[in-house]
Amino acid sequence: MIKHLLSGGDLDADTATEILDTAAEMATVAGREIKKLPALRGRTVVNLFYEDSTRTRISFEAAAKRLSADVINFSAKGSSVTKGESLKDTALTLQAMGADAVVVRHPASGAPHRLANWVDGSVVNAGDGTHEHPTQALLDAYTMRARLGRLAGLSVAVVGDVLHSRVARSNVLLLSTLGAKVTLVGPPTLIPVDIAGALAPGTDVSYDLDSVLPNVDVVMMLRVQRERMNDSYFPSAREYARRYGLDGPRMRRLPEHAIVMHPGPMNRGMEITPEVADSPRSTIVEQVTNGVSVRMAVLYLLLGGNNR
Amino acid sequence: MAYPPAARSSPPRQPSVKVILASADVQRVVDRIAHQILEKTQGAANTVLLGIPTRGTPLARRLADRISTFEDVVVPVGVLDITLYRDDLRRHATRAVGPTELPSGGIDGKRVILVDDVLFSGRTVRAALDALNDVGRPASVQLAVLVDRGHRELPIRADYVGKNIPTSLAESVKVTLAETDGVDEVKLYGGANS
Numbered sequence: 001m002i003k004h005l006l007s008g009g010d011l012d013a014d015t016a017t018e019i020l021d022t023a024a025e026m027a028t029v030a031g032r033e034i035k036k037l038p039a040l041r042g043r044t045v046v047n048l049f050y051e052d053s054t055r056t057r058i059s060f061e062a063a064a065k066r067l068s069a070d071v072i073n074f075s076a077k078g079s080s081v082t083k084g085e086s087l088k089d090t091a092l093t094l095q096a097m098g099a100d101a102v103v104v105r106h107p108a109s110g111a112p113h114r115l116a117n118w119v120d121g122s123v124v125n126a127g128d129g130t131h132e133h134p135t136q137a138l139l140d141a142y143t144m145r146a147r148l149g150r151l152a153g154l155s156v157a158v159v160g161d162v163l164h165s166r167v168a169r170s171n172v173l174l175l176s177t178l179g180a181k182v183t184l185v186g187p188p189t190l191i192p193v194d195i196a197g198a199l200a201p202g203t204d205v206s207y208d209l210d211s212v213l214p215n216v217d218v219v220m221m222l223r224v225q226r227e228r229m230n231d232s233y234f235p236s237a238r239e240y241a242r243r244y245g246l247d248g249p250r251m252r253r254l255p256e257h258a259i260v261m262h263p264g265p266m267n268r269g270m271e272i273t274p275e276v277a278d279s280p281r282s283t284i285v286e287q288v289t290n291g292v293s294v295r296m297a298v299l300y301l302l303l304g305g306n307n308r
Numbered sequence: 309m310a311y312p313p314a315a316r317s318s319p320p321r322q323p324s325v326k327v328i329l330a331s332a333d334v335q336r337v338v339d340r341i342a343h344q345i346l347e348k349t350q351g352a353a354n355t356v357l358l359g360i361p362t363r364g365t366p367l368a369r370r371l372a373d374r375i376s377t378f379e380d381v382v383v384p385v386g387v388l389d390i391t392l393y394r395d396d397l398r399r400h401a402t403r404a405v406g407p408t409e410l411p412s413g414g415i416d417g418k419r420v421i422l423v424d425d426v427l428f429s430g431r432t433v434r435a436a437l438d439a440l441n442d443v444g445r446p447a448s449v450q451l452a453v454l455v456d457r458g459h460r461e462l463p464i465r466a467d468y469v470g471k472n473i474p475t476s477l478a479e480s481v482k483v484t485l486a487e488t489d490g491v492d493e494v495k496l497y498g499g500a501n502s
Contacts, residue, residue, distance in 0.1 A: 025406070034442045038392065067392075
C-alpha cells in the first residue's frame with residue numbers, strides 16, 4: 001500500500017480497486033446501530049484546512065471518528081497562520097504533536113506534496129489549488145460502480161470549468177486507470193490546451209455538450225466558481241447556463257441508465273437546474289454518503305497496518 | 309523455525325508432516341459437532357452460526373447443512389469478519405477487510421455459535437467477541453472449533469471441539485477444506501522430535 005495519497009495518479013488499478021472494495025465494507029458500518037470500528041484506536045488524524053470546506057472536512061472527520069482515531073481540526077482562520085506562520089512550521093508543529101496522518105486542503109497547488117516531505121506521517125490531499133482532489137475522484141468512482149455495476153468501459157463526460165477543477169484532474173487520472181473513458185466538455189477558455197494528452201492519453205475534449213450527451217453513461221457537472229464569472233472566461237452566466245448547464249430537456253437526451261453527478265456545492269440554475277439535481281438520476285446525495293465510506297477506506301489502508 | 313541454539317550444530321532435520329485428520333475423519337468430526345450442537349442447544353432453535361473467515365465460513369455452512377439433515381431445522385448462517393478488531397493490526401502490513409454478512413433475522417436475542425477452524429491463542433475469538441458486540445446483542449455466545457491446539461493466551465474456551473491436538477509452540481497446525489483448498493485435511497507440521 002502507498003504511504004501518501006496525493007494524486008489520483010498515485011493509484012494503480014489494483015490499489016484503487018482495493019480502496020473501493022474496502023469502502024464497500026466500510027459502508028455496511030453506516031447501516032449499523034453502532035457506527036464505530038476500533039481499527040485506528042490511538043491514532044491521530046489532523047485535518048489541516050487552509051481553505052473553507054464543509055463537506056470534505058466533515059466527511060474526513062466522520063471517517064476518522066468512525067475508525068476510532070483521534071481527530072484534531074485545524075483551520076487557518078483563528079490559527080497562527082494569521083500571524084504569519086509558514087506551512088512548514090505548522091507542519092513541524094503537527095509533527096511534534098504526533099500526528100499519524102495529515103489531511104490537507106490548501107489553496108496552493110502542490111502544497112500537500114511539499115508537506116509529505118516534512119512530516120513522518122501519511123499525507124492525504126483533500127484538495128490543493130487547481131490541482132487535485134483524489135478522494136473526491138475515489139468517491140465518484142465508487143458511486144459510479146455502485147450505480148452502474150462497473151467502471152471499465154464506462155463513458156464519462158466531465159462538464160464545466162475544467163481549467164480550475166481539481167475534481168476533474170483527479171477524476172481523469174483515476175478513471176482512466178480504472179478503464180473508463182473520459183470526455184472533457186466546456187467552453188474553450190476553460191479547457192487547457194492539450195490537457196487530455198498531458199493527463200491521460202485516450203481522453204477526449206469537446207466544446208459541444210449536446211453532441212456528447214446521447215453517448216455517455218455518466219455526466220459529471222463541475223461547479224462554476226462565482227469568482228470566475230467576472231473573469232471573462234465566458235460572456236455571461238446566462239450564456240454559460242444555456243450552452244453548458246444541465247437542464248431537464250438535456251437530461252432527457254441522456255441514455256436511460258445514465259447518471260448525473262456533481263461534487264457540490266451546486267449553483268442551482270447555473271450549471272445544473274433544480275429539476276436535474278433532484279431527479280432520481282442524480283447521485284449528489286449518495287456521493288456525500290459514499291464520501292465517508294471511501295475516506296474510511298483510505299485512512300484504514302494508509303494507517304491501519306505497519307506500512308512504515 | 310525456532311530451533312534451540314544447540315540443535316544448529318547438527319544438519320537441520322526435514323520438517324515432519326503428520327496427517328491428524330484425513331478427509332473422512334473431518335466429515336465425521338463435523339457430524340459429531342453438529343450432533344453436539346443439537347444436543348446442547350436442545351434442537352438448535354433460535355440459534356445462528358457465524359463463521360470466522362477464512363475457513364470458519366465453510367465450516368459454519370457445513371454444520372448448518374448437517375444439522376438440517378439430522379433434525380430438519382434450518383439454522384441461519386452468517387460470516388463475521390474480524391479484521392478491523394484484531395489486536396495485531398499494527399504489527400503487519402495492512403490487511404484486506406472482508407465482508408461481514410449477518411443472517412436476515414439478525415443476531416439480537418439469538419444464541420450465536422462462532423465457528424472457526426483452529427483455536428490457538430484465543431485472540432481471534434476475542435476479536436470476534438468485540439466485533440459481535442458492535443453488530444448486535446446476542447442472548448448468548450458459544451464457540452465451535454474443528455481443532456483445539458492449546459497454548460491459550462486469553463481466558464477463552466470452546467464449547468464444541470472437533471479434535472484436541474496437544475502441540476508444542478514450534479509446531480503448526482494447518483486445516484484445509486474442500487471449499488477453500490480443494491481437500492479436507494488437518495496436518496501437523498514441524499516439531500522437535502516427531
